[in-house]
Amino acid sequence: MSEVARVEWKDKVAVVSLARSTVLNAFDLDMAVKFAEVLGALAVDDGCRAVVVTGEGRAFCSGGDLAWARSHPQGLHAGFHVLAGRLHQSVTEIKRMKKPVIAAINGIAAGAGFSLALACDFRVMDPSAVLKLAYTSIGLSMDGGASFSLPRLVGLARATEIAALDAPIAAEQALAWGLVSRVASAGKALEEAVELAGELAKRSLNSFAWSKQLLNDSFDISLETALERERGALVACADHPDGREGLAAFAEKRSPDFQGKSGSGSD
Numbered sequence: 001m002s003e004v005a006r007v008e009w010k011d012k013v014a015v016v017s018l019a020r021s022t023v024l025n026a027f028d029l030d031m032a033v034k035f036a037e038v039l040g041a042l043a044v045d046d047g048c049r050a051v052v053v054t055g056e057g058r059a060f061c062s063g064g065d066l067a068w069a070r071s072h073p074q075g076l077h078a079g080f081h082v083l084a085g086r087l088h089q090s091v092t093e094i095k096r097m098k099k100p101v102i103a104a105i106n107g108i109a110a111g112a113g114f115s116l117a118l119a120c121d122f123r124v125m126d127p128s129a130v131l132k133l134a135y136t137s138i139g140l141s142m143d144g145g146a147s148f149s150l151p152r153l154v155g156l157a158r159a160t161e162i163a164a165l166d167a168p169i170a171a172e173q174a175l176a177w178g179l180v181s182r183v184a185s186a187g188k189a190l191e192e193a194v195e196l197a198g199e200l201a202k203r204s205l206n207s208f209a210w211s212k213q214l215l216n217d218s219f220d221i222s223l224e225t226a227l228e229r230e231r232g233a234l235v236a237c238a239d240h241p242d243g244r245e246g247l248a249a250f251a252e253k254r255s256p257d258f259q260g261k262s263g264s265g266s267d
Contacts, residue, residue: 013049014048125174130171
């Protein structure tokens with residue numbers, strides 16, 4: 001894979017590492033393009049049952065590469081336009097991927113790096129890592145889906161406070177606020193994220209995919225629409241090999257053996 005978005009396999013778990021450690025894994029256009037390509041390939045790879053995203057070196061991701069944006073021949077604003085557009089492709093891939101995506105926050109996650117972590121389904125954070133939205137401190141507004149993800153995780157009032165005051169958020173505070181799923185042992189964020197991914201990979205991907213889609217879409221629809229979508233998803237799951245296996249295992253008082261693909265709306 002690309003030198004700036006490396007993939008390593010841990011059984012059926014794909015570990016994607018952002019690899020521009022000399023600039024704290026900041027996104028330039030090359031890394032944004034390659035990262036989106038990697039995620040798109042993993043989304044349709046039947047051998048992949050979960051994805052872990054992390055950063056090489058001492059950072060998860062420090063956001064957009066401001067030096068790259070300033071160097072754009074049409075100016076800084078054009079650089080941001082292009083870079084944000086490419087980064088947003090990755091966020092869309094993560095939010096719509098029919099398999100779990102876990103962020104292993106091994107170090108600073110700032111700006112677009114913070115947004116990227118929030119886009120993932122689960123976040124495992126090193127106790128020494130720090131989250132920082134960063135935008136308002138340099139006179140910018142947020143990107144990377146932070147305006148979508150942040151208030152859904154912590155509520156509008158706290159999201160506004162995080163954005164406006166831009167204080168760094170330590171691991172225990174992030175856990176208390178619901179910004180991360182768990183705080184790992186020191187130096188073990190990636191290891192514990194891979195363990196979590198392995199646990200999820202053993203479960204029904206089809207059930208996870210439907211649940212993820214229903215939850216992500218639930219904020220913008222009526223109760224009646226949510227109920228109808230739930231009924232359709234339930235019927236689809238019951239008719240899927242994973243559903244049949246799960247129900248049979250329950251009746252036979254044994255552990256299920258899920259082998260089916262993810263399938264919300266597809267199989």
